[in-house]
Amino acid sequence: MASEQAAGTSGRRGYHHGDLRNALTEAAVERARAGGPQAIVLRETARASGVSSTAAYRHFANHHELVVAVKDRGLAMLAATMRAELAAGEPCPDPGDEALRRLRAAGLGYVRFAFAEPGLFRTIFHGVTEGDPMIGRRQAAAAAGDGEGHLPGTPDESEESYTLMSQALDELVVLGRLPAERRKYSDVVMWSAVHGLSVLLLDTELAHLPDEIKADIVRRGIDVALNGL
Known part of the structure; x- marks a missing residue:
């Protein structure tokens, strides 16, 4: 050829x-x-x-197709950073504690990717439109959710950076550490926590804080989100 x-x-x-x-x-x-x-x-x-x-x-x-390809690549890099954070920690012998450890590590990996790759992080979430990899494929879900806690416009099961947290939440329910009635929308809440921390510490006046203070804020924010479950 x-x-x-x-x-x-x-x-x-x-x-x-x-x-x-x-x-x-x-x-x-x-x-x-x-x-x-x-x-x-x-x-x-x-x-x-x-x-x-x-x-x-x-x-x-067109330009949109190229941006979508970049977002796909960026999401793969985000998931890899989260997996690396998971692998870096020592597994807990108790299954429930291990699920919590994985949830925390996934959240930390998410924020650390944002800090390490701010340009890609901003690109992933910029101008989300139809066909974007960050839009869930469950478009038949009602605007208030589909009854199982799945909201339209959230990543679907194929998006690893999202499911790393979602699967840990499911395990917490199975293990009795998270009441089933409180599972609904918990993945959106956890996603909101780590994403909000990332944006605030990248794109507001908080970006000028020393790195050690940012790290403390991230740890505290994830603690609050986990305790709220």
Whole structure:
């Protein structure tokens, strides 16, 4: 298969059809890491990948499709950070304590990703629209929920960064540590806690606090959320 050649500048690398989409996504991810969602520009991404805009449009019909690809990649990185936080801790012998440890670790991993990758974090949650990976697929749910605590517009079971917390909550119910009647919407509450901490400590005057104070705030915030369950 003929390669899709770089445009305009000799010596740029050409990409075969099979890997250009990935190269474009990687280039767009790097732009988002450096400058947030506003830095994702299809033409500039094509240039960074060494191809023409025409070649890029064969893989992404528009800017929105490229942004969605970046969000997908960012969500995978977020989940990896949360998994790393889970793996770094010592498992608890008691299953209930272990479920709580995992819930806490998942929340800490979420916030730490936000601090480490603010550009990608802002991109993931910027301008959520139809087709966005952060929108749940249960669109048939009523606006007030579907009776099981699933709200429309929340991530679905395929979104690992969300289910890492959700599954720990389910285990707490099975183990009798969380009353079943209090399980409803608990994943949204926990998500709100860690997401709210992330946004406040990134994008408000609290961003200027020393790192050790931010860490204390995060720990305290997660404590409050867990105790509230």
